[in-house]
Amino acid sequence: MTAAPSLEARAASLSFLLLLCFWRDPGVGAKELKFVTLVFRHGDRSPIDTFPNDPIKETSWPQGFGQLTQMGMEQHYELGEYIRKRYGKFLNESYKHQQLLFLPFKNCPRFQELESETLKSEEFQKRLQPYKDFIETLPKLSGYHGKDLFRIWSKVYDPLFCESVHNFTLPSWATADTMTKLKELSELSLLSLYGIHKQKEKSRLQGGVLVGEILNHIKSATQPWNLRKLIMYSAHDTTISGLQMALDVFNGILPPYASCHIMELYLEKGDYFVEMYYRNETNHEPYPLTLPGCTPSCPLMKFAELVAPVIPQDWATECKLTSKHEVLRLILAIAFCLVSSILVVLVFTLIRHGPCWPRGSYRDI
Incomplete structure (x- = not known):
């Protein structure tokens, strides 16, 4: 049977536990x-x-x-x-x-x-x-x-x-x-x-x-x-x-x-x-x-x-880089792109499906 710890020992243990509770790594929170x-x-x-x-x-x-x-x-x-x-x-x-x-x-x-x-x-x-x-x-x-x-x-x-x-x-x-x-x-x-x-x-x-x-x-x-x-x-x-x-x-x-x-x-x-x-x-x-x-x-x-x-x-906006001249150039560029896209679609259609007139008429010539 183990003897109960003395009052002094219990006081020492309590002090150690309190110390652990309040102790912190000095590196934690340091700048x-x-x-x-x-x-x-x-x-x-x-x-x-x-x-x-x-x-x-x-x-x-x-x-x-x-x-x-x-x-x-x-x-x-x-x-x-x-x-x-x-x-x-x-x-x-x-x-x-x-x-x-x-x-x-x-x-x-x-x-x-x-x-x-x-x-x-x-x-x-x-x-x-x-x-x-x-x-x-x-x-x-x-x-x-x-x-x-x-x-x-x-x-x-x-x-x-x-x-x-x-x-x-x-x-x-x-x-x-x-x-x-x-x-x-x-x-x-x-x-x-x-x-x-x-x-x-x-x-x-x-x-x-x-x-x-x-x-x-x-x-x-x-x-x-x-x-x-x-x-x-x-x-x-x-x-x-x-x-x-x-x-x-x-x-x-x-x-x-x-x-x-x-x-x-x-x-x-x-x-x-x-x-x-x-x-x-x-x-x-x-x-x-x-x-x-x-x-x-x-x-x-x-x-x-x-x-x-x-x-x-x-x-760019705050510098006012988009002048009226640049807007016009942008509009023309967009228009050119649209026209180019339409032409590409038309050419692709002609290549894929041939001329729009009936094939029969072509054979009769």
Whole structure:
């Protein structure tokens, strides 16, 4: 016969059972990274083009215009090292390369209308006013006679900036004050491209397309069958700014070389959260970005709800790609198809059944 357990033993057993009831695996509910999207700008490059009076011609650049420089390669290498450090334990060695995007989308008539409206808007003219006298001096100095800010950015400021980075001697008129004005005009050009006037509608036609694609990938990452862990977009300053304008987190400054917009999906206590960061300095950890209306760690459902207004449902229709001329062409194409179909049926009938007149009459001839 077994002796009954002592009071102390029963108390110890009860304490152990209570401990088991309240104990949980420390890994359960811990914040877990599930998916990452990176949109980064290319590194330092030679100018895409230059102005007529520029003494530095394409031959001065070893690889010609629009090519990554040694400095740019080093910037990419540094960014790659940071990405490996941040996600090395999260990723495996599998990698798939595709060409995925380019912003701004050019073939969008409605966006072109909005661009034109922006340039005429009171807000844009107000911002441009302080630079009008300066813009009037540029044709004589640079030899470039256009007044389109986007072209001034690409044909005047960009080559001068690239030359200054690589220690070329700039024209005497390209003073520090001139370079500051050109930089501010370039930033105004970028801002006017995606914002200032009807920003949400512009975003639906540009950066919102990318937002929608990224959101779809994020949602897919919540499914058990998903194996993809990271999508990386190699992009331009216009791509990053277009994305950030659509998300309403743009700081108004031209994205520097090798800058990177980071979006991370986390699972914590059964719920998904989206966090965003912007890496625009090599000697500083990425800066947290907060989607307006949410918290730095934004619940996925709330994130999707807040970005929904800038995601197009039918991009072609919103761009007004179906013009009257295209409608006419479509009608003619449909008519041609119908006529062709009728002819095919007639020919098939003639081949299968012969002429429509009686066979007897044919024999009597």
